Amino acid sequence: MDEQQAKERIDKLRDLLDEYGHHYYVLDAPKVSDAEYDQLMQELIRLENEYPQFQSENSPTVRVGGEPLDRFVKVQHRRPMLSLGNAFNAQDLRDFDRRAREGATGPISYTAELKIDGLAVSLTYENGQFVRGATRGDGQTGEDITVNLKTVGSIPLRLKEAVDLEVRGEVFMPHHSFEQLNKVKEENEEPPFANPRNAAAGSLRQLDPKIAGRRNLDIFCYAIAEDQEIGLTSHAKALGYMKELGLKVNPDHKYCNNIEEVIEYVESWLEKRHDLPYEIDGIVIKVDELDEQQTLGYTAKSPRWAIAYKFPAEEVITTLRDIKLTVGRTGAITPTAYLDPVQVAGTTVQRASLHNEDLIREKDTRIGDQVVIKKAGDIIPEVVRVLDDLRTGDEEEFTMPTHCPECESELVRLEGEVILRCVNPKCPAQVREGLIHFVSRTAMNIDGLGEKVIQQLFSHELIQDVSDLYKLKREDLLELERMGEKSVSNLLEAIEASKDNPLDRLLFGLGIRFVGSKAARLLAETFGTMEKLQEATMEDLVAIHEVGEKMADSITSYFSQPEAEELIGELRQLGLNMTYEIATPEASEAEQIFAEQTVVLTGKLEKWTRTEMKEKVEALGGKVTGSVSTKTDLLIAGEDAGSKLEKAEELGVEVWDEARFELEVK
CATH class of the missing domain: 1.10.287.610 (Helix hairpin bin)
Structure with missing residues (x-):
């Protein structure tokens, strides 16, 4: 060539x-x-x-993602990115409408849009090329995050026309990306992100753009900074023009002739918002006519031609009855609030995360307090704040212990971390949690070895590390409660079958810090055998696109331990597979039962988590989205499926229950 x-x-x-x-x-x-x-x-x-x-x-x-940055450079916006005034009820909206009509020179109408809960950014295009992206900052000056925004797949790097313009948009993290990110953090026993907005903001402000690139961010564009200067006459037309240029615009905006139509639109989204695959916290209402926007002008802080209707927060009050500590498989000590049962966003909540000692101290959280609970991103229950005005004097202050609640070893706080850790490798809790992780569905996936069975085997001293699982004897198992001939036979068969699992499952099961299921698969694909991975240097590892220094250091440190070498040698002798084979194209095609299909998951699942089912669908060729549309090929519905099931039935979309899914994927 x-x-x-x-x-x-x-x-x-x-x-x-x-x-x-x-x-x-x-x-x-x-x-x-x-x-x-x-x-x-x-x-x-x-x-x-x-x-x-x-x-x-x-x-x-x-x-x-490019090379890491040393710092973010300040950038001036062409036109200020002002905040909006707020409305909290229908009367507030009618008052806004009255003020707007009084200040306008002629009839006005409105465009209503979903208020995405993310991070506002500006995108600058010159001659149709994306040249700069910045955060909102103080409205006048933001930070240049161009390299990170280039990793967002829905931001076009070239427009369909060679135009100069500055576009405003909201970068957000979809629910499935948020769940996956926090799952990885949970696997690494790191503090999770509190909500999708924080996760999106934290991702865009990473100095290493490769990290932002792994976070699966998205964007909806909602305005052009100089809309009238390029000949547009209405906001609705500006949205249409952005779409024509290849920019992503939220399809659920609506043109409204009057404020009553706006109120109907707002009320329709009070419930429907829970079906969206991303977070919204309200509705933005704008006068549609651009010349009237100019006439109405601005206050010192916000435009007079726009307002944000804020949804009422789904927060509830309950009593914090106790704070208990758990010890994770890497020794992380996690405090959890035990609460009087309360309904939050459609489910009963009895426990909520307190995250770490610093947050308990910052909020002055006490046992017996009345506390406000919400679900972060409508997903994870957390304590938002303490209602200290309601204290009776009977509340008890909580003090984090200085020693491990399981093994009494002294707890330490490692440099750069906010969590306390037990660093005793023989701590029973860490060993037990490591065993539970090893047999879990996303790791070695050993049927019949659930958490309770592992605890039973551990308490009877039949297992001390993962190699002991492959040495279990029938006669010892039969002596345990609820272990009959059939269940013991099934369990031993499942353990034996797990020896043939691919290398990535074994790697993930070993619980190497910072190595989640995706990283384990990447390492297995790259090195092919356990032996080659054990021999890998820091340089070999960081040369892999998605492996950073932190993960590489953790991997080399793990394999340098004599205990790890001994364990892997024992597992090899016991017959566990230590290689990774890439499936042939013929085999891959035969297994792609969801190939080219768009699948939606909804409702409560019994045997699968939502993340596990999503990963399985994607592994079998499908694409999982968050909402039902005419493009949806299949809906997999658990209990209490709700509006997504109704919409699927209206559109004639095929519906499976969990049992049908299990049958098809076996």
Whole structure:
């Protein structure tokens, strides 16, 4: 391939990847499989490396993340990014309407939009090329986060027209990404993000763009800074123009002739918002006519032509009865609040996270307090605040212990961490939690070895580490309560079958800190065998795109321990698989039962977590989305499926229950 042919191929690949990315991230209608997209991306990366003279700052390859930054540079917005005034009820909206009509020179109408709970950003395009992205900051000056925003797949790096403009948008983290991120943090026993908004903001302010790139962020664009200057006459037309340019615009906005239609729209979303795959905290209402926006103008803080209706917070008050500590498999000490049962966002909550000692002290949380509870992102129960005005004097202050509640070893706080840890490797709680993790569905997936059975085996001293699971004897198991001939036979068969699991499951099961299921699969694919991974150096590991220094250090430290070497050697002798085989194309196609299908999950599941089912669907070729639409091929519904099930039935979408799903994927 000569230089001219290389340039033509690079241009062709960029156009194709831009088109495929737009269909995947913006239109939610993929044109090609992930495998085909990845193959084209790898070809483009190779060609750009071979022909560096053709590299471009807006090539699709930049989405993987560039080099870490030292700091963020300040950037001035072309037009201030002002905050909005708030409305809390229908009367507030009618008062806003009255003021707007009194100040306008003619009739006015409105555009109502979902208020995305994320981080406001500005995107600057020059000649259609994305050149700069910034946070809102103080409204006048923000921080340049261009490299991080380039990793957001739904932000086009090239518009469909060669125009100059500054676009405003809200970057957010969808529910499934938030759950996955906190699952990884839980696996690593790190403090979880409190809500999707904090997670999105924290991701965009990472100095290492590769971290932002792994967080699966999204965006909805909602305004053009200089809309009238480019000939637009209404906000609704501005939204349509942005969509034509290839920018992602929320499809659920509505043009309203008057404020009563706005109020109807607001009320319709009070319940429907829980069905969205992302967080909204209200509705934004704007005068649609741009010339009337100019007439109405601004106060010192906000525009007179727009207002934000804020949804009432789903917070409830209950009594904190106790604070108990748990010891995780890496020794992290986690305080949990035990509460009087209370309904929050449709479910009964009896426990809530207190996160760590610093937050308990900061909120002055005491046993017996009246506390406000909410679900962070409508998912994770947490204590929001303490109602200290309601104290009776009988409340008890809580003090974190200085020694482990399980083994009495002294607790330590490692440098840079906010949590206390037990660093005794022989701590019974850590050993027990490590065993529970090893047999879990996402690790070695040993049927019949649930948490209670592991605790029973551990308390009877039949197991001390994971290798002991493969040495269990039938006669010892039969002596345990609720262990009959059939259950013992099934258990031993499941343990034996787990020896054939692929290497990535074993790696994840070992519980190496910072190595989640995705990282374990990546390591297994890269090195192929346990032996090669054990020999890997820091340099070998950090050369892998998604492996940072923190994870690499944890991996090399783990394998340098004599105890780890001894354990892996024993597992090898016991017959566990230590290799990773990539399935043949024929086998992969045969197993892709959800290939090219869009699947929605809803309701309460019994045997699967939502994350586990999503991973299974994706492993079998499907794409999981958060809402039912005409593009949905299948709905998998648990108990209390609600409005998503109703909508699926209206649209004629095929519906499976959990039992049908289990039957199909076996």
